[in-house]
Amino acid sequence: MASNQEILQKVQEKFADCVLETKDELGEATLSIKRECNVAVLSFLREDPDLAFDFLMDVCGVDYLEMGGPERFAVVYHLYSMKHNHRVRVKAFVPEDDPTIDTVSHLWAAANWAEREVFDMFGIEFNHHPDMRRILCPDDFEGHPLRKDFPLKGIGYRESFEKIERSNAQ
Amino acid sequence: MGIESKLGDNILTTTIDSFINWARKNSLWPMPFGTACCAIEMMSVLGPKYDLARFGAEAIRFSPRQSDLMIVAGRVSIKMMPILQKIYRQMSEPKWVISMGACASSGGLFNTYATVQGIDNFIPVDVYVPGCPPRPETLIDAVLRIQKKIEKERSLQYK
Numbered sequence: 001m002a003s004n005q006e007i008l009q010k011v012q013e014k015f016a017d018c019v020l021e022t023k024d025e026l027g028e029a030t031l032s033i034k035r036e037c038n039v040a041v042l043s044f045l046r047e048d049p050d051l052a053f054d055f056l057m058d059v060c061g062v063d064y065l066e067m068g069g070p071e072r073f074a075v076v077y078h079l080y081s082m083k084h085n086h087r088v089r090v091k092a093f094v095p096e097d098d099p100t101i102d103t104v105s106h107l108w109a110a111a112n113w114a115e116r117e118v119f120d121m122f123g124i125e126f127n128h129h130p131d132m133r134r135i136l137c138p139d140d141f142e143g144h145p146l147r148k149d150f151p152l153k154g155i156g157y158r159e160s161f162e163k164i165e166r167s168n169a170q
Numbered sequence: 171m172g173i174e175s176k177l178g179d180n181i182l183t184t185t186i187d188s189f190i191n192w193a194r195k196n197s198l199w200p201m202p203f204g205t206a207c208c209a210i211e212m213m214s215v216l217g218p219k220y221d222l223a224r225f226g227a228e229a230i231r232f233s234p235r236q237s238d239l240m241i242v243a244g245r246v247s248i249k250m251m252p253i254l255q256k257i258y259r260q261m262s263e264p265k266w267v268i269s270m271g272a273c274a275s276s277g278g279l280f281n282t283y284a285t286v287q288g289i290d291n292f293i294p295v296d297v298y299v300p301g302c303p304p305r306p307e308t309l310i311d312a313v314l315r316i317q318k319k320i321e322k323e324r325s326l327q328y329k
Contacts, residue, residue, distance in 0.1 A: 138248060145283055152282055161291075163292050
């Protein structure tokens with residue numbers, strides 16, 4: 001099992017110009033990278049025999065509208081290695097005016113639906129994704145619910161159904 | 171309608187009415203429309219300990235065509251609501267609806283963009299069951315209230 005420092009160092013040596021920041025807090029290793037090299041870094045993490053991150057645990061999105069961050073959105077990948085039992089978190093920041101990033105569904109099959117969920121909830125499009133469409137919200141839903149500027153109570157979908165009256169038939 | 175209007179409002183029609191109502195209330199066939207956690211409590215009501223079969227609700231039909239009581243147990247999302255309405259329309263008359271739990275009755279804990287704030291805004295509900303989830307005895311009480319409601323119906327006396 002490689003320690004957090006070893007994992008972060010290996011990636012930093014290979015991709016010095018891609019890595020923006022590394023953090024090792026609370027026992028968790030976090031890597032912030034530029035969004036252009038996300039496929040390169042993630043395939044290295046998967047292929048390298050000492051790292052061998054073969055399990056993509058989650059792909060999630062973050063909206064930094066109220067918190068303030070380097071860009072508006074971030075796509076966060078949580079990886080786990082079943083062989084070596086170590087974990088890493090990889091963050092790629094995505095700007096608001098061009099919310100696209102490359103897909104990693106050719107590396108891990110789990111990324112397919114996880115990226116669809118990020119698209120549905122945040123509106124971040126994944127380039128070359130085999131099936132880029134909404135997964136949780138209805139197909140005709142407009143808007144991306146987990147963005148900070150989307151109201152919690154929604155924009156009217158939950159009231160937009162037809163009312164069936166009680167019939168007097170017996 | 172036919173012969174009922176000729177018979178009028180007398181002891182014959184009230185006796186037939188009470189017989190029809192007695193038959194209907196003691197053979198309610200529920201359709202469990204369980205979507206979330208309340209469905210687990212509904213399953214325990216249908217199980218051997220809190221037996222619903224002793225009140226006549228023995229045949230649990232998952233088909234709306236073969237049931238007369240729909241128990242909506244659990245939160246109904248915006249994607250599920252049109253399906254619920256379709257299933258409700260597919261049930262044949264007479265039909266009753268129990269809205270089980272806080273989420274089906276009012277949206278419950280989830281005042282969000284994706285949860286319908288009470289199914290009674292869109293389909294007619296007869297009995298509401300409070301609770302999160304309601305105890306099995308509360309659901310049995312709701313079925314008994316539906317039975318009391320059925321007793322008062324007048325199918326033969328043309329209003």
